[in-house]
Amino acid sequence: MYPSRFHYEAPRTLDEALDLLQAYGDEAKVLAGGQSLIPLIKLRFAAPAAIIDINNISGLDYHEEDSDGSLYVGALCRHRTLERSPLLRSKHPTMSATAPLISDPMVRSRGTLVGSLCHADPQGDWASVMLALGGEIIARSTGGERVIPVSQFVVGPFQNALQPGEIAVRARVPAPRGTRSGTYLKLERRVGDFATVGLAVALETSGGTINRAGLALTGVGPSNIQCTAAEQALAGKTLNASTIDQAARLAAEAAQPKTDVRGSAEFKRHVVYTFVTRALSNPQARAA
Amino acid sequence: MEERRINVVVNGEPKSVDVEPRLLLVHFLREVLGLTGTHIGCDTTNCGVCTVLFDGLPVKSCTMFAVMADGHEVTTVEGLGLPSELHPIQEGFREEHGLQCGFCTPGMMMASKALLDENPNPTEEDIRWALAGNLCRCTGYQNIVKSVLWAAEKLRSEAAMSR
Numbered sequence: 001m002y003p004s005r006f007h008y009e010a011p012r013t014l015d016e017a018l019d020l021l022q023a024y025g026d027e028a029k030v031l032a033g034g035q036s037l038i039p040l041i042k043l044r045f046a047a048p049a050a051i052i053d054i055n056n057i058s059g060l061d062y063h064e065e066d067s068d069g070s071l072y073v074g075a076l077c078r079h080r081t082l083e084r085s086p087l088l089r090s091k092h093p094t095m096s097a098t099a100p101l102i103s104d105p106m107v108r109s110r111g112t113l114v115g116s117l118c119h120a121d122p123q124g125d126w127a128s129v130m131l132a133l134g135g136e137i138i139a140r141s142t143g144g145e146r147v148i149p150v151s152q153f154v155v156g157p158f159q160n161a162l163q164p165g166e167i168a169v170r171a172r173v174p175a176p177r178g179t180r181s182g183t184y185l186k187l188e189r190r191v192g193d194f195a196t197v198g199l200a201v202a203l204e205t206s207g208g209t210i211n212r213a214g215l216a217l218t219g220v221g222p223s224n225i226q227c228t229a230a231e232q233a234l235a236g237k238t239l240n241a242s243t244i245d246q247a248a249r250l251a252a253e254a255a256q257p258k259t260d261v262r263g264s265a266e267f268k269r270h271v272v273y274t275f276v277t278r279a280l281s282n283p284q285a286r287a288a
Numbered sequence: 289m290e291e292r293r294i295n296v297v298v299n300g301e302p303k304s305v306d307v308e309p310r311l312l313l314v315h316f317l318r319e320v321l322g323l324t325g326t327h328i329g330c331d332t333t334n335c336g337v338c339t340v341l342f343d344g345l346p347v348k349s350c351t352m353f354a355v356m357a358d359g360h361e362v363t364t365v366e367g368l369g370l371p372s373e374l375h376p377i378q379e380g381f382r383e384e385h386g387l388q389c390g391f392c393t394p395g396m397m398m399a400s401k402a403l404l405d406e407n408p409n410p411t412e413e414d415i416r417w418a419l420a421g422n423l424c425r426c427t428g429y430q431n432i433v434k435s436v437l438w439a440a441e442k443l444r445s446e447a448a449m450s451r
């Protein structure tokens with residue numbers, strides 16, 4: 001189908017983009033990678049009056065660590081870049097495991113991590129990863145910047161906490177307490193599909209003791225689910241058969257799966273249990 | 289009707305055209321420029337037959353607006369080789385029977401091009417990952433993988449000879 005008509009703006013600076021967004025109000029949609037927005041516009045599920053394409057703004061396509069060890073991912077950093085990132089490979093195992101599992105190479109050439117968080121698809125993988133890592137979004141408007149934890153940013157299916165006039169300019173992953181380890185496990189019907197079940201695990205440990213555990217689920221609820229009880233059960237502990245089993249049971253209880261084309265609710269809950277056990281038991285997944 | 293002038297290099301040739309913002313890149317290529325080698329197979333960004341290279345990277349041209357190509361380079365299957373002078377990837381698909389109906393083939397070849405530009409010596413597994421977004425209803429993929437392996441070898445031996 002052909003998209004309906006819209007005004008197109010291609011600002012060259014962030015300030016220009018923010019002014020335009022202010023002027024159009026909630027008539028306008030920000031266009032980043034376009035890999036979720038354009039399919040919606042093509043099917044006419046979305047028909048924004050104006051599109052503010054941020055792809056011509058320089059200085060948004062980066063991912064880097066600052067001196068205190070926080071990782072920043074700019075609004076135009078593509079899945080593809082993250083998939084190939086030596087920085088992620090050496091220091092961010094959960095993110096590094098996720099990037100190649102997002103859709104297919106063409107979608108990864110364009111789509112962005114920040115855009116994925118903004119889109120807040122309950123099937124989106126990055127939101128689970130950011131929940132597990134305790135990540136934040138930095139939103140900017142003409143009035144300045146504010147920081148929103150991802151746990152408060154994704155407010156429902158396809159709903160984020162941005163105010164009209166705000167652009168998500170970057171995501172932040174705080175520095176770990178101790179050594180970071182973790183992984184992302186994703187069950188797909190076939191390669192490139194959205195998750196039947198996805199599990200993000202992010203651990204911060206010192207000498208075997210867990211300082212912080214992050215566990216979050218994709219595809220088994222109306223939004224991504226942070227497994228708070230499982231996280232709390234692991235904090236301060238070491239990993240052994242009994243702590244792993246307890247965490248896996250708590251995570252399976254936190255899941256709210258529905259029976260659909262991807263499988264029965266019971267099956268999905270069982271996969272959550274199996275994934276948590278597998279992720280916490282696999283020494284490879286825990287390598288720093 | 290709002291139109292914008294875009295300057296885009298398609299298969300090495302600079303083009304300067306006025307387009308409506310809602311025009312998809314694939315429609316621009318097929319209907320405005322007449323480059324019908326790039327196909328359209330779905331409405332949902334799922335099939336990959338519309339794959340072209342955008343600044344050298346594989347993208348689905350049905351999931352970009354033509355206006356987004358302003359100032360960029362696009363390569364379509366027409367830019368890969370000529371009937372009289374096939375690109376090794378095209379030769380590979382012919383030699384190894386990498387197509388039946390041919391509908392998916394332009395997208396397959398452009399995704400393969402992106403792979404071989406980055407990784408001249410791919411394993412079968414690398415090829416299957418690189419083509420994960422390109423659907424084929426005919427071949428069962430086996431011969432497509434062989435075609436890309438054939439092309440990779442040919443390209444490597446050409447590179448070795450020109451050294």
Ligand SMILES: Cc1cc2nc3c(=O)[nH]c(=O)nc-3n(C[C@H](O)[C@H](O)[C@H](O)COP(=O)(O)OP(=O)(O)OC[C@H]3O[C@@H](n4cnc5c(N)ncnc54)[C@H](O)[C@@H]3O)c2cc1C
Binds near residue numbers: 036103
């Ligand atoms: C076939 C297919 C399969 C896919 N499979 C998966 C999958 O398995 N897992 C997965 O996680 N994702 C998947 N995706 C989605 C993909 O990851 C998208 O790239 C992502 O959801 C959106 O990022 P984007 O940069 O493309 O955003 P866009 O499509 O440009 O935007 C999406 C939404 O976010 C808003 N937005 C974007 N950036 C900003 C910003 N900086 N500030 C404010 N608002 C903003 C837009 O206005 C829009 O509402 C798939 C997509 C396709 C087409």
Ligand code: FES
Binds near residue numbers: 330336
């Ligand atoms: S036409 Fe199917 S992905 Fe573009």
Ligand code: FES
Binds near residue numbers: 387392423424426
């Ligand atoms: S050859 Fe027919 S779809 Fe691939």
